[in-house]
Amino acid sequence: MTNSLDNQRHTLAHLLAAAVLEHYPHAKLTLGPATGTGFYYDVDFTGGAAAGDDDLKRLESTMRRLLPTWTSFTHETVTAEAARDRFAGNPYKLELIDEISARGETITLYTAGTFTDLCRGGHSENPAAEIAPDSFQLEKVAGAYWRGNEKNAMLTRIYGLAFEGKAELDAHQARLAEAKERDHRKLGRELDLFTFSELVGSGLPLYTPRGTILREELGGFSESLQRAAGFEKVWIPHITKIDLYKTSGHWDKFGHELFLVTSQESSDSFALKPMNCPHHTQVYASKPRSYRDLPVRYMETTTCYRDEKTGELGGLTRVRSLTQDDAHVFCRPDQIEDEFRAIMQMIKTMYGALGMQFTARLSYHDPEAKENYLGDEALWQEAEEKIEAVAKQLGLDYVIARGEAAFYGPKIDIMVIDALGREWQCATEQLDFVQPERFGLTYTDKDGQKKTPVMIHKALLGTIDRFLGVYIEHTNGRFPLWLAPEQIRIIPVSEQHLPFAEAVTNHLKSRGVRAEAALADDSLGKRIRAAKQMKVPYVAVVGDKEVEANAVALENRDGEKDTVSIDALIERLTTEISEKHL
Amino acid sequence: MTNSLDNQRHTLAHLLAAAVLEHYPHAKLTLGPATGTGFYYDVDFTGGAAAGDDDLKRLESTMRRLLPTWTSFTHETVTAEAARDRFAGNPYKLELIDEISARGETITLYTAGTFTDLCRGGHSENPAAEIAPDSFQLEKVAGAYWRGNEKNAMLTRIYGLAFEGKAELDAHQARLAEAKERDHRKLGRELDLFTFSELVGSGLPLYTPRGTILREELGGFSESLQRAAGFEKVWIPHITKIDLYKTSGHWDKFGHELFLVTSQESSDSFALKPMNCPHHTQVYASKPRSYRDLPVRYMETTTCYRDEKTGELGGLTRVRSLTQDDAHVFCRPDQIEDEFRAIMQMIKTMYGALGMQFTARLSYHDPEAKENYLGDEALWQEAEEKIEAVAKQLGLDYVIARGEAAFYGPKIDIMVIDALGREWQCATEQLDFVQPERFGLTYTDKDGQKKTPVMIHKALLGTIDRFLGVYIEHTNGRFPLWLAPEQIRIIPVSEQHLPFAEAVTNHLKSRGVRAEAALADDSLGKRIRAAKQMKVPYVAVVGDKEVEANAVALENRDGEKDTVSIDALIERLTTEISEKHL
Numbered sequence A, B: 001m002t003n004s005l006d007n008q009r010h011t012l013a014h015l016l017a018a019a020v021l022e023h024y025p026h027a028k029l030t031l032g033p034a035t036g037t038g039f040y041y042d043v044d045f046t047g048g049a050a051a052g053d054d055d056l057k058r059l060e061s062t063m064r065r066l067l068p069t070w071t072s073f074t075h076e077t078v079t080a081e082a083a084r085d086r087f088a089g090n091p092y093k094l095e096l097i098d099e100i101s102a103r104g105e106t107i108t109l110y111t112a113g114t115f116t117d118l119c120r121g122g123h124s125e126n127p128a129a130e131i132a133p134d135s136f137q138l139e140k141v142a143g144a145y146w147r148g149n150e151k152n153a154m155l156t157r158i159y160g161l162a163f164e165g166k167a168e169l170d171a172h173q174a175r176l177a178e179a180k181e182r183d184h185r186k187l188g189r190e191l192d193l194f195t196f197s198e199l200v201g202s203g204l205p206l207y208t209p210r211g212t213i214l215r216e217e218l219g220g221f222s223e224s225l226q227r228a229a230g231f232e233k234v235w236i237p238h239i240t241k242i243d244l245y246k247t248s249g250h251w252d253k254f255g256h257e258l259f260l261v262t263s264q265e266s267s268d269s270f271a272l273k274p275m276n277c278p279h280h281t282q283v284y285a286s287k288p289r290s291y292r293d294l295p296v297r298y299m300e301t302t303t304c305y306r307d308e309k310t311g312e313l314g315g316l317t318r319v320r321s322l323t324q325d326d327a328h329v330f331c332r333p334d335q336i337e338d339e340f341r342a343i344m345q346m347i348k349t350m351y352g353a354l355g356m357q358f359t360a361r362l363s364y365h366d367p368e369a370k371e372n373y374l375g376d377e378a379l380w381q382e383a384e385e386k387i388e389a390v391a392k393q394l395g396l397d398y399v400i401a402r403g404e405a406a407f408y409g410p411k412i413d414i415m416v417i418d419a420l421g422r423e424w425q426c427a428t429e430q431l432d433f434v435q436p437e438r439f440g441l442t443y444t445d446k447d448g449q450k451k452t453p454v455m456i457h458k459a460l461l462g463t464i465d466r467f468l469g470v471y472i473e474h475t476n477g478r479f480p481l482w483l484a485p486e487q488i489r490i491i492p493v494s495e496q497h498l499p500f501a502e503a504v505t506n507h508l509k510s511r512g513v514r515a516e517a518a519l520a521d522d523s524l525g526k527r528i529r530a531a532k533q534m535k536v537p538y539v540a541v542v543g544d545k546e547v548e549a550n551a552v553a554l555e556n557r558d559g560e561k562d563t564v565s566i567d568a569l570i571e572r573l574t575t576e577i578s579e580k581h582l
Helices: A004-023 A053-068 A080-086 A091-102 A164-182 A184-191 A208-227 A243-248 A252-256 A277-284 A333-354 A367-370 A377-393 A464-475 A495-510 A522-532 A544-549 A566-578 B003-023 B053-069 B080-086 B093-104 B166-181 B184-190 B208-226 B243-248 B250-257 B277-284 B333-353 B365-374 B377-395 B462-474 B495-510 B524-533 B544-549 B566-578
Strands: A040-044 A075-076 A107-112 A115-118 A136-145 A153-161 A239-241 A260-262 A269-272 A296-306 A321-331 A355-365 A398-402 A411-417 A423-432 A456-465 A488-492 A516-517 A538-542 A553-556 A561-565 B038-045 B074-078 B107-112 B115-118 B136-145 B154-162 B239-241 B260-262 B268-274 B296-305 B321-331 B357-364 B398-402 B411-417 B423-434 B454-463 B490-493 B516-519 B538-542 B551-556 B561-565
Touching: A004 A040, A004 A053, A004 A115, A004 A153, A040 A136, A053 A136, A075 A080, A080 A091, A080 A107, A080 B074, A091 A107, A091 A115, A107 A495, A136 A321, A153 A164, A164 A184, A164 A464, A184 A464, A208 A296, A208 A333, A208 A456, A239 A243, A243 A252, A252 B411, A277 A296, A277 A321, A277 A456, A321 A464, A333 A355, A333 A377, A333 A423, A333 A456, A333 B080, A355 A377, A355 A423, A355 B093, A377 A398, A398 B074, A411 B377, A456 A464, A488 A495, A488 A522, A495 A516, A495 A538, A495 A544, A495 A566, A495 B277, A516 B080, A516 B260, A522 A538, A522 B277, A538 A544, A544 A553, A544 A561, A553 A566, A553 B093, A561 A566, A561 B551, B003 B038, B003 B053, B003 B107, B003 B154, B038 B136, B053 B136, B074 B080, B074 B377, B080 B093, B080 B107, B093 B107, B093 B115, B154 B166, B184 B462, B208 B296, B208 B321, B208 B333, B208 B462, B239 B243, B243 B277, B277 B296, B277 B321, B277 B454, B321 B333, B333 B357, B333 B377, B333 B411, B333 B423, B357 B377, B357 B423, B377 B398, B411 B561, B490 B495, B495 B516, B495 B544, B495 B566, B524 B538, B538 B544, B544 B551, B544 B561, B551 B566, B561 B566
Parallel strands: A355 A398, A488 A516, A488 A538, B357 B398, B490 B516, B490 B538
Antiparallel strands: A040 A153, A075 A107, A107 A115, A136 A153, A239 A269, A260 A269, A260 B260, A296 A321, A321 A456, A355 A411, A411 A423, A423 A456, A538 A553, A553 A561, B038 B154, B074 B107, B107 B115, B136 B154, B239 B268, B260 B268, B296 B321, B321 B454, B357 B411, B411 B423, B423 B454, B538 B551, B551 B561
């Protein structure tokens, strides 16, 4: 996105506001910024008619009629009193003016055509010349609280899309349509992957056998990479006394966000764990450690619980029950670089096998604001250098975000890019100089001294539920063979070929292939279509010819057909599965 | 246990009471029954000295002194008034007399020697002749509430052990010592299997890498048996809205025992699941089912939470976080027998592989009290016949417990017998005629009608934590090879043999064997002893000779030694593992 596109979008927010005032003179304007795909303006329509989805075409026409008259943007600096006079009767603008004034900043008014708004600037210099009339479109109307706070008045937010030109706008709309088609909630139903129950509650998905295979295969892949890198599985309960979080420091920071667990028969009380690190420190602490024992690497695929607001829940990308492929390394400072490299290598291998690109965001501390961070400054500096060295060595596409580190250590966040070009934060790798000390973790070093280990938090997939939501949309439900819940369906032409279909199915199953035999209960065409609707990677039809030749008529999802012997079929499938073909 | 042994034990309770009165004339006797290993008597010592552990030898001598004078037991029937006169001043006996009298039963007094007690009988006819003086022993003193109610007075319970003779008493004491030696809490620490943290809370074990291997191997074995029998894995969250249990009926019955989960930011509230069946019904309910789709078989290794009282928690046999190898079958009534047989066959296979005997307890309904059960009487009768048919076919050692069924259906409980002869309820298989109806579950039958499926609840291991506690003691930590966290340790004679030891270790690891190489950091003898203390099934030493011969000097836990080539070693270990040798 170019800066000029930002300016165009911001300009269009003003143009929308001008059009709103023409049709709804009673409307009170509030705020209208640019967004990543266009712009919006929040309007208070109290006291008269309100714009709805049906009014968008009319507002859009008015915007297009006004645009040629907006040949420049001028601005003036005014006193707070002058601004208050101008916006008298609009409590929203008055609130903004009071705040700007309280901060001692100058107050500016921007004018284009006959429309003036309180604004900090950042517009097209000549909107009529710079903005193509067919590069934008009003999208929808939604409710929004003033400043996002549900205690405030509910306003009407009018959304617009805006791009460099018509081609880009069309492309975006095609992506939106594609995204709707790929919506994982829709595919989740169609492919029978997960369900929700009103009796269980929102944000709490239940996985069917097919969805559970996806969870297990993804989690199992993550575990196998970690096992090869020396990680060992541990197991922790999902609840803990709050004392654990008082010690870790999480209680002070996030205590109010925890789900609390209470006994009805005693005064015992617990919290549902929202993360695993404090529990894992207690496994580390269960026996004395020597410098030779380090790194100690614990991994676990386990479910955390977070109190997401009901209104924010939908599908798998935001859930209350988050199953994570979490891990924690306890190491000496001199082991940080090797451990960081090994983890980053796993992330590369994993997303390579999943067919997804990613970029890395290196979140560092701000040396100008040392007071925001805990831990030794020299350790921070050294660690950050090592992290960048690893990123360079592995040829990562990375940016450094100075000042974005957590208070306890620098980190790498992995932004995975899906087939529609959307970015998702999935994997993460974080250094932690603080928690080991809070829990009094130690190891005995070569010199006989007790020292504090460094902790590394890492997740490859992050939250498996969320990743699955992303991956269903990325693949449009066409999972790679190794991941597909049903890998091949054997379809008998008629009843008499069913025993052969079942024999082939059992043979494949005994070799670890997820094969299903279809019944001969409908027309062949319908049964083949049913298998394709379920996006089964391979469909194998068996009739007289195939029974005689001990073979199947095979078709993949791209429509490529081939007759292959049973032996060749097994060889082909098991190879594609073990090599994780995409 | 013979009836005569019961009588001996009951007689010894009287003898203890007589001895107590000799030494503590102020003592008030209450109740003194026989137990499975001896007897006890509860005494109120208020108003004078109380017997403690140090007084047991003295009481025992007195019992042995009195025993020869107890050559008969006589009894007389008395009126309530006469009895009240006799026990005036003893409120416990008076309470018992009032109760017997209120029930309209006769009141009997039993006398041996000079001691008379309120009693229903069941004694040795000639104690002096029938009871060997060395067949019993006073064991310990403990506190006990009158009639087990904590609102009542605290009494002193004096426990005794009693067996047929000295040999049997000695054998029991040897078993007790052995049980102490095998205590899984002790072995859990020594073998580094699990830990508890005061910050996390009691009853909430955390499993170290070694303990997690045990959990995963046991759970994985259970899953593999189930998968072969057509069970499919599903996944459910650990919490649910209470609505789920209101619908299932659990809320009314067990609501107060649930851990409640509350949001601090909204009014949402949940419960931690104490069982999985209601959640699994919601997966079944996620789409329409036809008679051809049944049986639908869901399995899951998942953690439930139960609010056990803190005082009752200890080790793994009673925990608050219970991980279960749970499963639910939804089937037609005509499929019950096949499903029951398949599950029972899995139980046989599983405990066979684990080297444990079991007996089966068939809990049936009481046809005389039909009002206690829900569901169709004919279905109950038919199901119970089928269950017994299965038990017979599979040659189970079973008893029928009429009247012990749950209100929702008959069941089989499996009592596993450990190496010390103790029985543990582990596996279970239960029919359920009620829950499917409460949740409105249906399938469309051949005739097009909607019908209600029958549900079968089953667990092979039951609670894995609890089973692990039992199995650690059963095996004394000498796990079969396939289960052992560390299967073989390769010990280099000296530093120069370390590279060979590591090469062998890696070779074994690549073949899926859990091998570890020891460092050459201590004397060879000490390092071999360390491996044996960890009960590692195989210890392999490598020195000059072995390096030259590409072999290892192998020793198993029974001390059998053998020099084997690397190829033979791999063959031997992988075969023993895949065949699950004991």
